[in-house]
Amino acid sequence: MKVVVAGGGIAGLTAADALARAGADVVLAESGTSLGGKVATERVDGFTIERGPDSFLTLRRAALELARDLGLGAEVAPPKRPADVFIWHRARLVPIPAGTGLGIPTRFVPFLRSPLFSPLEKLRAAAEVVVPPDRTSEDVAIGTLLRRRFGDAVVDRLAGPLISGIYGLAIDELSLDALMPRLRDALARHGSLVRAGLAARAARRPAPAGPEVVTLRRGMGSLVDALASRLRADVRLGTALESVERSGARYRVRLGDGTRLDADGVVVATPAAAAARALEPVAPAASDALRTIAYRGTAAVSLGYDERQLRRPLAGHGFLVPDGALPIAACTWTSSKWSDRAPEGAVLVRATIRADGLLRHGEDDLVDVAHRATALALGIEGAPLMARTAIWDGAMPRYTVGHLERLARIDAALGVLPGIALAGAAYRGTGLPDCIAQGQAAAQEILSRETKDERAASGIRLRRSSERTDHARGEAASLSRP
Numbered sequence: 012m013k014v015v016v017a018g019g020g021i022a023g024l025t026a027a028d029a030l031a032r033a034g035a036d037v038v039l040a041e042s043g044t045s046l047g048g049k050v051a052t053e054r055v056d057g058f059t060i061e062r063g064p065d066s067f068l069t070l071r072r073a074a075l076e077l078a079r080d081l082g083l084g085a086e087v088a089p090p091k092r093p094a095d096v097f098i099w100h101r102a103r104l105v106p107i108p109a110g111t112g113l114g115i116p117t118r119f120v121p122f123l124r125s126p127l128f129s130p131l132e133k134l135r136a137a138a139e140v141v142v143p144p145d146r147t148s149e150d151v152a153i154g155t156l157l158r159r160r161f162g163d164a165v166v167d168r169l170a171g172p173l174i175s176g177i178y179g180l181a182i183d184e185l186s187l188d189a190l191m192p193r194l195r196d197a198l199a200r201h202g203s204l205v206r207a208g209l210a211a212r213a214a215r216r217p218a219p220a221g222p223e224v225v226t227l228r229r230g231m232g233s234l235v236d237a238l239a240s241r242l243r244a245d246v247r248l249g250t251a252l253e254s255v256e257r258s259g260a261r262y263r264v265r266l267g268d269g270t271r272l273d274a275d276g277v278v279v280a281t282p283a284a285a286a287a288r289a290l291e292p293v294a295p296a297a298s299d300a301l302r303t304i305a306y307r308g309t310a311a312v313s314l315g316y317d318e319r320q321l322r323r324p325l326a327g328h329g330f331l332v333p334d335g336a337l338p339i340a341a342c343t344w345t346s347s348k349w350s351d352r353a354p355e356g357a358v359l360v361r362a363t364i365r366a367d368g369l370l371r372h373g374e375d376d377l378v379d380v381a382h383r384a385t386a387l388a389l390g391i392e393g394a395p396l397m398a399r400t401a402i403w404d405g406a407m408p409r410y411t412v413g414h415l416e417r418l419a420r421i422d423a424a425l426g427v428l429p430g431i432a433l434a435g436a437a438y439r440g441t442g443l444p445d446c447i448a449q450g451q452a453a454a455q456e457i458l459s460r461e462t463k464d465e466r467a468a469s470g471i472r473l474r475r476s477s478e479r480t481d482h483a484r485g486e487a488a489s490l491s492r493p
């Protein structure tokens with residue numbers, strides 16, 4: 012069976028690996044010059060710098076299991092303590108009150124003591140228990156739901172920075188159904204999110220064994236290196252997928268280097284816009300729906316300092332910035348969060364800037380913006396010793412209201428094309444475990460086509476499978492970026 016996988020990010024690599032290990036003849040076409048997509052680690056002057064993800068959730072098993080399967084089990088490392096995260100409020104760093112689950116207060120005393128809110132704002136938040144639940148079944152923005160229940164202050168200063176920090180998009184745009192469907196379920200059951208939180212605490216489910224989020228000691232790039240060295244495929248770098256057409260029962264795949272390949276299956280693990288272009292000839296309706304998935308830019312600016320430049324040692328994992336309060340959205344204290352990220356006597360932090368059209372700014376400008384904001388918040392004197400910027404311009408998929416409905420349109424259009432599967436951050440979860448699970452599910456979908464074809468050829472009646480693996484319930488419950 013011949014399969015073309017397009018896109019050499021973590022989703023495409025995982026799909027290619029699963030297909031090749033099942034015996035398929037795989038061509039992996041990646042338009043860039045290296046594998047891994049957003050997963051990349053650099054080493055500069057003794058600093059270990061992540062251009063993209065620095066960690067992954069363990070509750071969703073796919074990333075942890077893949078790391079172990081690749082022999083990286085001993086590399087898996089927990090975050091350091093203390094794990095406090097702060098909010099930039101009134102020109103100082105205020106700790107997030109204990110018991111705040113994704114911005115929803117579930118412990119009264121820390122919330123009542125927090126200087127983040129005025130007495131009136133606390134009273135408004137407490138009134139959540141008597142706000143009648145919204146009975147509409149239509150998708151809404153997470154921000155819309157939370158504003159109605161807790162008031163604006165909790166959303167602007169707590170839930171907004173936390174949830175936007177995870178999904179990289181303003182809370183007033185993010186789809187409730189795609190990202191946090193459990194909030195709707197909890198409301199339906201308990202009539203109040205505070206009551207639901209209290210009930211969950213009272214149920215005292217045993218804490219999961221081990222940390223909820225982990226990294227790899229030598230950086231996330233080691234996951235890509237291990238996958239790439241295991242991969243038995245014809246890997247073509249600098250080669251974009253251009254188009255997919257039908258060719259009898261197979262597909263004709265055109266690549267950017269002019270090659271035409273006939274394949275039994277195609278996994279498209281590129282960003283949605285590239286998938287839309289490539290699938291236009293074979294699935295115009297899917298292509299239209301793919302074009303409606305929006306993207307936004309992010310820059311991750313890593314800054315190294317001598318620890319003597321800081322007013323006081325960093326104790327915690329970083330801070331989040333309510334919308335517009337500083338020109339950065341968050342700052343991870345990388346060397347306080349993970350071991351072995353900075354040389355002796357130095358600290359490493361990473362500021363996140365979210366904006367469109369980032370490539371219009373030079374790297375120096377972004378470093379300047381990130382350094383000024385970080386220096387103001389942390390009391391840093393002097394210039395950074397080291398600065399590296401990863402610009403992901405228009406590269407972060409946005410799960411806006413209606414996301415699941417868009418996915419349903421894409422699935423319906425592709426459902427009639429056995430042997431074509433999509434995977435990656437644009438669809439059913441942006442976190443690494445979700446992207447890996449999608450890559451594996453796409454491989455299974457292609458492989459099951461062969462089984463079905465064989466059975467059909469041998470006269471066995473097939474039950475039509477309309478079901479695709481659903482990873483949409485992608486609550487990154489505790490992926491606290493920073």
Ligand SMILES: Cc1cc2nc3c(=O)[nH]c(=O)nc-3n(C[C@H](O)[C@H](O)[C@H](O)COP(=O)(O)OP(=O)(O)OC[C@H]3O[C@@H](n4cnc5c(N)ncnc54)[C@H](O)[C@@H]3O)c2cc1C
Nearest residue numbers: 018020021022042048049063064065251252435436442443
């Ligand atoms: C700054 C940052 C921090 C993050 N932090 C975390 C974190 O801590 N934890 C976590 O779980 N997740 C995190 N994420 C999210 C996660 O890293 C991404 O969602 C995930 O890596 C996306 O993988 P992917 O394979 O879907 O896409 P990508 O990595 O974008 O890969 C897609 C690939 O397709 C290629 N391509 C494009 N067009 C074509 C074409 N026509 N033909 C062939 N190839 C093409 C691209 O060059 C790219 O290599 C972070 C992301 C960023 C940017």
